[in-house]
Amino acid sequence: xxxxxxxxxxxxxxxxxxxxxxxxxxxxxxxxxxxxxxxxxxxxxxxxxxxxxxxxxxxxxxxxxxxxxxxxxxxxxxxxxxxxxxxxxxxxxxxxxxxxxxxxxxxxxxxxxxxxxxxxxxxxxxxxxxxxxxxxxxxxxxxxxxxxxxxxxxxxxxxxxxxxxxxxxxxxxxxxxxxxxxxxxxxxxxxxxxxxxxxxxxxxxxxxxxxxxxxxxxxxxxxxxxxxxxxxxxxxxxxxxxxxxxxxxxxxxxxxxxxxxxxxxxxxxxxxxxxxxxxxxxxxxxxxxxxxxxxxxxxxxxxxxxxxxxxxxxxxxxxxxxxxxxxxxxxxxxxxx
Numbered sequence: 001x002x003x004x005x006x007x008x009x010x011x012x013x014x015x016x017x018x019x020x021x022x023x024x025x026x027x028x029x030x031x032x033x034x035x036x037x038x039x040x041x042x043x044x045x046x047x048x049x050x051x052x053x054x055x056x057x058x059x060x061x062x063x064x065x066x067x068x069x070x071x072x073x074x075x076x077x078x079x080x081x082x083x084x085x086x087x088x089x090x091x092x093x094x095x096x097x098x099x100x101x102x103x104x105x106x107x108x109x110x111x112x113x114x115x116x117x118x119x120x121x122x123x124x125x126x127x128x129x130x131x132x133x134x135x136x137x138x139x140x141x142x143x144x145x146x147x148x149x150x151x152x153x154x155x156x157x158x159x160x161x162x163x164x165x166x167x168x169x170x171x172x173x174x175x176x177x178x179x180x181x182x183x184x185x186x187x188x189x190x191x192x193x194x195x196x197x198x199x200x201x202x203x204x205x206x207x208x209x210x211x212x213x214x215x216x217x218x219x220x221x222x223x224x225x226x227x228x229x230x231x232x233x234x235x236x237x238x239x240x241x242x243x244x245x246x247x248x249x250x251x252x253x254x255x256x257x258x259x260x261x262x263x264x265x266x267x268x269x270x271x272x273x274x275x276x277x278x279x280x281x282x283x284x285x286x287x288x289x290x291x292x293x294x295x296x297x298x299x300x301x302x303x304x305x306x307x308x309x310x311x312x313x314x315x316x317x318x319x320x321x322x323x324x325x326x327x328x329x330x331x332x333x334x335x336x337x
Contacts, residue, residue: 001320003327006064010073014059017081019043021132025124036121040092040109047106054104057332058083058195064325065199065213068317075139076202078132079148083195085129086152090159090191092122097167098250126156140202148198155194162186169253173272177258181222188228189221196220200315212315216308223304223333229254230297231335233285246281255300256293265291305333 018041025034039045042052059080066076094100095108096118102108110118133152136145165183169175196217200210232247232254247254260267267287270276276284288294308329317325 001324003324003331006321006324007060010060010063011056013074013077014056014063014080014084015053017077017132018059018084021078021081021085021128021135024128024131033117033120033124036109036113036117037124039112040088040103040121040125042104045106052104052106056084057328058087058191060328061192061195061217062199062202064321064328065196065317066203068315068321068325069200069203069205069209070318071203075136076199078135079152079198079202082129082132082152083155083191083198085125085132086156086159087191089122089125089129090163092118092125094163096122097163136202144201148201151194151198151201155190158186158190160186162188162190166252170251172253175253175258175261177255177262180253180255180258183253184222184225185218188225189218192221192224193217205315209315212311215311216315219304219308219311220329220332223301223308226255226297226301226304227333227335229256230294230301233257233281233288234294246276246278246285248276248281248284249278251275256288256297259293259296260288260291263291263293267291267293301333305329 022034022037022041025037027034035044039048042048042050042054062076062080062083063073067073091103092109095103096110096115100108101111108118109121113121129152130149133145133149136148140148162183162185165179166187169179169183193214194217196213197210200213205213229247229252232252233256247257257271261271262268265287267284270280270284270287309326312325312329
């Protein structure tokens, strides 16, 4: 099964399960609240549709991993929904913390309804994720559901650690490239790693293969974030659907920026003078390219991709699904948005 075939089967089922979970809030008195969630999920409001929904990569990983263990994927749908709900909870709060106006090409929740309501939307998504995990019953044993819940909560804790570091790094001038990996291991890699580990658990894989799948998700997450950092400076906002404001203006300590600071050249000297203005972005992006930051970041993406692929081979996915998993890696790490 190739990726196109897999997504044609899995994505409609994922969307139905997400709608079922979020329908818990569909009550007459609080319907506007429910509609805030459907807006964020890309189902309602101006611009609703596949582009507004996102790629649903995380639930896809759960189901593909489950199927790659030669197990039926349908019983794992609540777990797939849970990781996507956690991801979206983090996006809603992240947009507030980053003061981001756009998400998937549309105004963010806080921009539409204000910060207090947006915080509440994020909280609701988090609670719904935890309720979704419980829906794994009765298809799985109680101890398996408990382990799945522990995996998800550990990932959420790592997400908060990573987000803390991401925010804290903005006001620090003593950072090194090593600090970057600690931050992104929590902020991005933790949830992708958990998606693969959850799928392996629910697919009945033994501990050795669960670990291989977890490593696959971990390195995939590191590669994905490094690629995202590359797009954060050199990407086209019309393709990414995010705010046009570059990571340079936002003061993010992304991988290419930390590389440029560590080089101590022209870019580092300008950075030390104070906040970057939007008009300076093209020139400073070119400076970073000249100083090797773009090439370095791409080399890191390639290195982490190789490690992810090595781990995936060790996981020995069933041949019926292996093609889709390998294609998914290629799709994620050769994207322009």
